[in-house]
Amino acid sequence: MEIAAKIALVTGAGTGVGRAVAQALAAAGYAVVLSGRRREPLEAVAAEIAAAAPEARTLVAPADVGDAESVEHLFGEVEKSFGRLDLLFNNAGTGAPPVPLDELEVEQWQKVVDANLTGVFLCSRQAFRLMKKQKPHGGRIINNGSISAHAPRPNSAPYTATKHAVTGLTKACALDGRPFDIAVGQIDIGNAATPMTERMTEGVLQADGSTKPEARMDPAHVADAVVYMASLPLQANVLTLTVMATQMPFVGRG
Secondary structure, three states: OOOOOEEEEEEOOOOHHHHHHHHHHHHOOEEEEEEOOOHHHHHHHHHHHHHHOOOOOEEEOOOOOOOHHHHHHHHHHHHHHHOOOOEEEEOOOOOOOOOOHHHOOHHHHHHHHHHHHHHHHHHHHHHHHHHHHOOOOOEEEEEEOOHHHOOOOOOOHHHHHHHHHHHHHHHHHHHHHHHHOEEEEEEEEEOEOOHHHHHHHOOEEOOOOOEEOOOOEOHHHHHHHHHHHHHOOOOOOOOEEEEEOOOOOOOOOO
């Protein structure tokens, strides 16, 4: 599935799923733009990619996806450095403290909305602008939806609401991208073994009120799925794909 001479932008690339996907895309032949809020983790991922594949091209480009000016600057760097963009992986996101809805602060809600939803919109908007004008036009956008786009965990209103909204945004962008050969899809991930899910090994609150540990999976499996979605010609699109730890308590009644 080598994809030569193509340009990918991965947000939230410094850790977890973003890191794994960036590494896999580089191994598949992409030049990869690594974006996130902190430069140091991005530089570390770039060094890991260089050690594994000295011929791989990377660009470290810190940005805050929830800030329109920062996102515009990010895409300006992409266009200046490479002249085009073939793949955007909208992966950056955050969560709120798992507290009852009536105890949630408005600022906590807004922080999640800015990162998980507004960030996807702002990056997709800039990707559309670039993909529509580049020659040849077109490209692909893959959004990180999470299985929270289908079902909530207890005390997860901000995260769940934004991930449900990402599904709607994915479908709207998939429709609006048709005339310009912009394919838009979503990958819904369940319990990739990242720092964000470390607490699940000790036990997390379940829908029935109990606390139980949950199975996790290697994020490399997520990266393989993203590379597959990206490897398709623009005439084909994976609109939604779910990849999850087999033993996690998602399918069933809680």
